[in-house]
Amino acid sequence: MRESGPRWLARRFQFYIALRYFKARRKQAFTSVVSVVSVLGVIVGVAALIIALALLTGFQEDIQGKIIGANAHVFVQPFGPYLEDHAYVVEAARSVSGVVDAAPALLTPGLMEGRSQTPHFVNLKGVEARGEARTTRLLDRMVKGSAEGLKARSADAPGRDGVVLGSELAARLYVDVGDQVKVSVHSSGMITPFGGSGGIKIVRFDVVGIFEAGMYEFDNTWALIPLETAQGMVESGDGVTLVQVRVEDAFNTAPILEELKDRLGEGYFLMDWQSMNRAYFAALKLEKLALFVTISLITAVAALNIAATLVLMIKDKQRDIGILMSLGTTRRHIRQIFMVQGLAIGLIGTVLGCSLGVATALTLDHYELIRLEAQVYYLSYIPFRVRLIDLGWVCLVALVISFAATLYPALRASRLDPVTSLRYE
Secondary structure, eight states, rough: OOOOOOHHHHHHHHHHHHHTTTTGGGGGGGHHHHHHHHHHHHHHHHHHHHHHHHHHHHHHHHHHHHHHHHSSSEEESSSSSOBTEEEEEEEHHHSSTEEEEEEEEEEEEEEEEOOTTTEEEEEEEOHHHHHHHOOSSSSEEEEOOGGGGGGGOOSSSOEEEEEEHHHHHHHHHHHOTTTTTEEEEEOOOEEEEEEOOOEEEEEEEEEEEEEESSSSHHHHHEEEEEEHHHHHHHTTTTBEEEEEEEESOOTOOOOHHHHHHOOOOOOEEEEEEETTHHHHHHHHHHHHHHHHHHHHHHHHHHHHHHHHHHHHHHTTHHHHHHHHHHTTOOOOHHHHHHHHHHHHHHHHHHHHHHHHHHHHHHHHHHHOOOOOOHHHSSOOOOOOOHHHHHHHHHHHHHHHHHHHHHHHHHHHHHOOOOOHHHTTT
């Protein structure tokens, strides 16, 4: 049978007394003010921590999305200059469970001139348009033109091959869709007993499209050209520099890497997008941890206010403590009274701080209130992403700090001598 209210309070009277102490009388107004300040301190600390973590999480997820979209997920490269058996590698990759598709690509540096007549460094990427569309998302982010012209011209079809440029590169070259650019690359050529037959090869292209990946490296230096044209420019024959593979789960590439290594055997170098950007994401993770620890100090300062509140409360309640102990209340119950009071302050501050932090982060993200210069930061606004795991850690840390702040005052209250407390009463 369920216990009635008064009988339950009799068994848990320390909770009842602790909550009654929140209702301060006039002569205890100062203690009440300190309690309010303690709650406000916890609210500010928790809200600031949630907003800061949401900012870093939003920034990290935005960068991750752009890296995953602009790159393939797994790369297969040769130990030599070119990968000659790329068709075999592509078929082996496609046979692995969890792989969406695979396609060859050729990367080479070069110089490009547009209307400005000033050479600019470019990373030329020779691709098959269909294979590129299935393994990366660069061609999905076209802002002008289309990828239909990204193919090598046959001998019967007059005209120049097409090129797709990054948006910032096109702006630096002062070119648009339909304009012409000139590309210069170093051709390795054939090695003979009389020396190399390579040299500088110049090819003209028609701009058929412009993409905007949202990342400085790609928008400012990358240009996509037909794979056959790139192979002819560097005289690599049928060789490519890598095979790019797209998988179903970009964050779980380890099993696919292992299986692909077993299928291909020796002679190939495999890596995924996380390995390529490991240093960058490690820096972001360290920054997030440092920010978490730093802003947690705000909550620690608020916890000192909780301790000060309890010390003042104990000073005001010495007579009450003496009466309770003389009536048979144990020291453990006295400790619990003030521990519950301190935890209540921390709990109220944590709940209100979480509500304020989440509401602020969602509002800032929804209305894009913090705007940025897209040409400088490649973000039009600061994104905020609130994750449940971050909320859990923030609440846990705030409550642990609040609980730790109650230990000394509660222990001090339990050690009061009831005779001394009531001597002059």
